[in-house]
Amino acid sequence: MSDIKDIIKQTLLLGRLDDECIRVFADKAQRIKTNKGQVLFIHEDEAESFFIVVKGWVKLFRETLDGTQAVVDILTTGHVFGETSIFEDGLYPYSAEVAEKGEIVSIPISLLKSEIEQNPKLSMAMLTSMARYRKQQDQELEHRTIQNASQRIGCFLLRLADQGASGPVVIHLPYDKTLVASRLGMQPETFSRALGKLKQATGIYVKGATIEMDSLDQLVNYSCAACSSEFPCKDIAANTCSKDSGSTDSGTAKKCLNA
Amino acid sequence: MSDIKDIIKQTLLLGRLDDECIRVFADKAQRIKTNKGQVLFIHEDEAESFFIVVKGWVKLFRETLDGTQAVVDILTTGHVFGETSIFEDGLYPYSAEVAEKGEIVSIPISLLKSEIEQNPKLSMAMLTSMARYRKQQDQELEHRTIQNASQRIGCFLLRLADQGASGPVVIHLPYDKTLVASRLGMQPETFSRALGKLKQATGIYVKGATIEMDSLDQLVNYSCAACSSEFPCKDIAANTCSKDSGSTDSGTAKKCLNA
Numbered sequence: 001m002s003d004i005k006d007i008i009k010q011t012l013l014l015g016r017l018d019d020e021c022i023r024v025f026a027d028k029a030q031r032i033k034t035n036k037g038q039v040l041f042i043h044e045d046e047a048e049s050f051f052i053v054v055k056g057w058v059k060l061f062r063e064t065l066d067g068t069q070a071v072v073d074i075l076t077t078g079h080v081f082g083e084t085s086i087f088e089d090g091l092y093p094y095s096a097e098v099a100e101k102g103e104i105v106s107i108p109i110s111l112l113k114s115e116i117e118q119n120p121k122l123s124m125a126m127l128t129s130m131a132r133y134r135k136q137q138d139q140e141l142e143h144r145t146i147q148n149a150s151q152r153i154g155c156f157l158l159r160l161a162d163q164g165a166s167g168p169v170v171i172h173l174p175y176d177k178t179l180v181a182s183r184l185g186m187q188p189e190t191f192s193r194a195l196g197k198l199k200q201a202t203g204i205y206v207k208g209a210t211i212e213m214d215s216l217d218q219l220v221n222y223s224c225a226a227c228s229s230e231f232p233c234k235d236i237a238a239n240t241c242s243k244d245s246g247s248t249d250s251g252t253a254k255k256c257l258n259a
Numbered sequence: 260m261s262d263i264k265d266i267i268k269q270t271l272l273l274g275r276l277d278d279e280c281i282r283v284f285a286d287k288a289q290r291i292k293t294n295k296g297q298v299l300f301i302h303e304d305e306a307e308s309f310f311i312v313v314k315g316w317v318k319l320f321r322e323t324l325d326g327t328q329a330v331v332d333i334l335t336t337g338h339v340f341g342e343t344s345i346f347e348d349g350l351y352p353y354s355a356e357v358a359e360k361g362e363i364v365s366i367p368i369s370l371l372k373s374e375i376e377q378n379p380k381l382s383m384a385m386l387t388s389m390a391r392y393r394k395q396q397d398q399e400l401e402h403r404t405i406q407n408a409s410q411r412i413g414c415f416l417l418r419l420a421d422q423g424a425s426g427p428v429v430i431h432l433p434y435d436k437t438l439v440a441s442r443l444g445m446q447p448e449t450f451s452r453a454l455g456k457l458k459q460a461t462g463i464y465v466k467g468a469t470i471e472m473d474s475l476d477q478l479v480n481y482s483c484a485a486c487s488s489e490f491p492c493k494d495i496a497a498n499t500c501s502k503d504s505g506s507t508d509s510g511t512a513k514k515c516l517n518a
Contacts, residue, residue: 043487062401062487070401070487087390093397116383123382124375130389131346137396138352142321142329144403145444185404228302228321228329 004029007054007105010078012129017121024115030106034058040096040104047085047092049106053077056102057175059182060094071182074099074175080129086113099175135235139227144185147226149194150201152184154223157204161216163232169216173209198222263288266313266364269337271388276380283374289365293317299355299363306344306351308365312336315361316434318441319353330441333358333434339388345372358434394494398486403444406485408453409460411443413482416463420475422491428475432468457481 005026009015014025034040034056041047043062051058053075060072060081072094075081085092086109116122143152160171173180181191195206202218204211213219224231263285268274273284293299293315300306302321310317312334319331319340331353334340344351345368375381402411419430432439440450454465461477463470472478483490 062397064405064485064487066484068405068485070404072397072400084390084393087387088394093394116386117379120376120379120382123379123386127375127382127385127389128346130386130393131343134343134389134393134396135347135352137393137400138321138331140400141331141396141403141444144400145329146323146327185400225325226323226327228323 002054004031004105007052011052011080012078012132013080013083013125014122016125017119021115021119021122025107025111028108028111032104032106034098034102034104036098036101038098040098041082041092043093043095044091047082047088047090047109050080050082050085050109050112051096051107052105053079053081054103054105056098056104057100057179058104059097059099059179061097061182062094069182071179071185074179074183076174082109083112083126084130085109086116099179132235139229139235142228143226146228147223149184149186149190150198151223151226152186153180153191153194153198154202154219155227156180156184157211158216158219158223158231159233159236161219163216163236165216167215169213171211171213173211176209261313263290263364266311270311270339271337271391272339272342272384273381275384276378280374280378280381284366284370287367287370291363291365293357293361293363295357295360297357299357300341300351302352302354303350306341306347306349306368309339309341309344309368309371310355310366311364312338312340313362313364315357315363316359316438317363318356318358318438320356320441321353328441330438330444333438333442335433341368342371342385343389344368345375358438391494398488398494401487402485405487406482408443408445408449409457410482410485411445412439412450412453412457413461413478414486415439415443416470417475417478417482417490418492418495420478422475422495424475426474428472430470430472432470435468 005019005022008022008025008029014022017025031054040051040058055077058075058079058081060075061069062072063069073081081096082092090109116126143155147155157171160174161169177191178188181188184191186194198204199206202213202222204213204218220231264278264281267281267284267288273281276284290313299310299317314336317334317338317340319334320328321331322328332340340355341351349368375385402414406414416430419433420428436450437447440447443450445453457463458465461472461481463472463477479490
């Protein structure tokens, strides 16, 4: 079991602070075991804490009055959530629910608020982390505009893969297909149809949560034509788990899990 | 013609700095007249400046190799763009083109970079501005997931309207319909069909760029059911032109234009 300071050091938000500052956060941090389906907080609840995922998966989402859900993000090891409530009148901007059981760390939001006002290094780290997230969201919106559903699944798989690999590749879905569909903003039936079309178009082989292919080229040719960035994805290449796993990107997440 | 300091004070990013700091930016600022279609910079160009829109509209977008465009945002008076390149290895994260002629202010990005490292008030302002943008993007992604095309057009119109109005309402589109379609991530033909469906469902009357209705309720009932936020939209209510027109939201933009 890793030390709480090491967990904090794994995050993009707090990882590069000096030891004294990390100790301040560690002293107030609480480790919490989580169970699948556990609701951690509700959209527009008053924020008392922000969180770091130690293990497992956490789903961030918002809901309409009739219960339709929009998934904001799905996070794992090293990812921080709830922290932007300090810019949202102290209210959580989404709900959070445990998608796969594990562990989280809870830290009082008041501590983040006071430290960020005093510590320029922390506010720069928060800016970097928000810029990273902004880029990811921009790309997500771009893909929702340009890519069809099958291309988006292909892109999701490519971001899980070791993008430097040559030859045959095996990719494991990090969580169940229904959740992958929500993460991609698709209905489960749209996801199934689109996955079927992706299999036909690229010859990838899908068995449960495992996807096999002769080489990544099949997916690259199919998906990356409808993207303004080049393959391999620069944002993934720039991420390493130890330095900045605070990115909310699933590809990075997978690498951290595997590390 | 407003003074360059007043233009800077209109922005969310720089507006609340003290006079001395605003003078530093104003001294290095350049006013530039813009013409429709003018390309201001290209995605991944090295960033030398960031910009403030004084008048007119600027389209931010990215393009795939085959020329398919994804519109990132469309900005007007008081909006800042290009500023996040300081977190993107100094490269612009999108291209920028003038959508409607007007005027912009250009300020060296090196100045922003050095000031932000020294001035905690500026880094907090940048955090607030990025948090605002993040919320807007989160909502955009939510709507792309939950709302159908007609509901999204309805939502776009509601955000242009005076949300406190009772009785008959007239809304003017701020730029041409093709651009509205791109802004909403739709093909022009999808936009036309969806607008037709919206007219049928809500009884709104569309003539060119003018939309009339007996009351906003028609659109609210139709669009806001598929949104996790309540009407009136809190983010618009919280915005006032003088305080924080740096929001990249079209509703605010319209208010600023009308102010």
